[in-house]
Amino acid sequence: MTQRTVYVNGEYVAERDARVSIFDRGFLLADGVYEVSSVLEGKLIDFPGHMGRLKRSAAELEMALPWDEKALLTIHRELIRRNALAEGMVYLQLTRGSAGDRDFGYPDTDTPPTLVLFTQAKSLVDSRSGSEGIRVVTQPDWRWARRDIKTVQLLYPAMAKMAAKAAGADDAWMVEDGMVTEGASNNAWMLTHDGTLVTRELSHAILPGITRAVVLEIAEALSLRVEERAFSVEEAQSAKECFVTSASSFVTPVIAIDDVSIGDGCPGEVARRLRAAYIEESRRRAI
Numbered sequence: 557m558t559q560r561t562v563y564v565n566g567e568y569v570a571e572r573d574a575r576v577s578i579f580d581r582g583f584l585l586a587d588g589v590y591e592v593s594s595v596l597e598g599k600l601i602d603f604p605g606h607m608g609r610l611k612r613s614a615a616e617l618e619m620a621l622p623w624d625e626k627a628l629l630t631i632h633r634e635l636i637r638r639n640a641l642a643e644g645m646v647y648l649q650l651t652r653g654s655a656g657d658r659d660f661g662y663p664d665t666d667t668p669p670t671l672v673l674f675t676q677a678k679s680l681v682d683s684r685s686g687s688e689g690i691r692v693v694t695q696p697d698w699r700w701a702r703r704d705i706k707t708v709q710l711l712y713p714a715m716a717k718m719a720a721k722a723a724g725a726d727d728a729w730m731v732e733d734g735m736v737t738e739g740a741s742n743n744a745w746m747l748t749h750d751g752t753l754v755t756r757e758l759s760h761a762i763l764p765g766i767t768r769a770v771v772l773e774i775a776e777a778l779s780l781r782v783e784e785r786a787f788s789v790e791e792a793q794s795a796k797e798c799f800v801t802s803a804s805s806f807v808t809p810v811i812a813i814d815d816v817s818i819g820d821g822c823p824g825e826v827a828r829r830l831r832a833a834y835i836e837e838s839r840r841r842a843i
């Protein structure tokens with residue numbers, strides 16, 4: 557496989573030469589935040605939204621982010637150029653850096669943060685899950701109580717996805733007190749039989765998805781009725797349609813929850829329309 561060029565703390569290096577300290581707090585303590593921005597035709601989509609959320613995640617954790625949006629855009633674009641990335645994602649991770657030892661306390665503020673970025677080539681527009689939909693299984697939401705911060709503590713979502721795979725499904729929906737919080741790596745939506753789109757309201761319980769925000773705008777432009785509220789697994793199972801949104805999956809229909817088919821078991825019309833509209837709008841807004 558060809559070597560990607562990745563970014564590590566100010567340098568563009570071949571992936572085999574990339575180095576981060578074993579004392580890095582991202583590695584030892586999951587003391588890090590991240591963003592995933594998608595790329596279509598070599599251009600970034602929803603970039604200001606992703607960088608705005610990165611800034612917020614860092615601020616919530618009192619983590620330094622000594623790069624402004626312009627500097628981060630330059631790094632993203634340089635990686636896209638050096639790797640000739642036409643379609644896929646750019647992954648960015650910021651950690652509190654390394655104080656040269658393991659200690660719970662935050663290091664001095666002059667400890668430089670670690671910034672790592674790399675590209676991932678992937679077909680996003682033409683994807684099987686996008687056209688055929690996915691099957692999800694529910695899992696208890698055993699993540700921490702500040703899911704609005706996009707941290708690299710992803711062990712539980714990884715476990716939930718493995719449980720979904722073991723059950724013959726594609727992904728997991730997290731459930732707390734009988735209500736769906738969100739997908740393991742996406743926001744959850746349903747469409748009621750009277751045509752109302754429902755997605756959970758923003759709070760500490762879910763990640764404020766950037767794709768979610770854009771899809772809400774699109775839904776409004778299409779004069780769809782929207783309610784931001786929690787919904788139960790049973791309500792979703794008997795909904796007209798269900799789908800998920802995320803930077804790398806755009807709008808992806810959900811065709812079954814815990815082996816209960818949604819609607820007629822095929823991707824729904826509204827999900828299909830929203831996916832097409834999101835892709836069109838993203839191409840228009842890409843930078």
Ligand code: PLP
Binds near residue numbers: 592742766801803
């Ligand atoms: N919720 C969780 C838990 C996620 O991990 C993600 C994306 O990784 C999302 C929602 C969707 O967010 P976005 O649309 O910004 O990719």
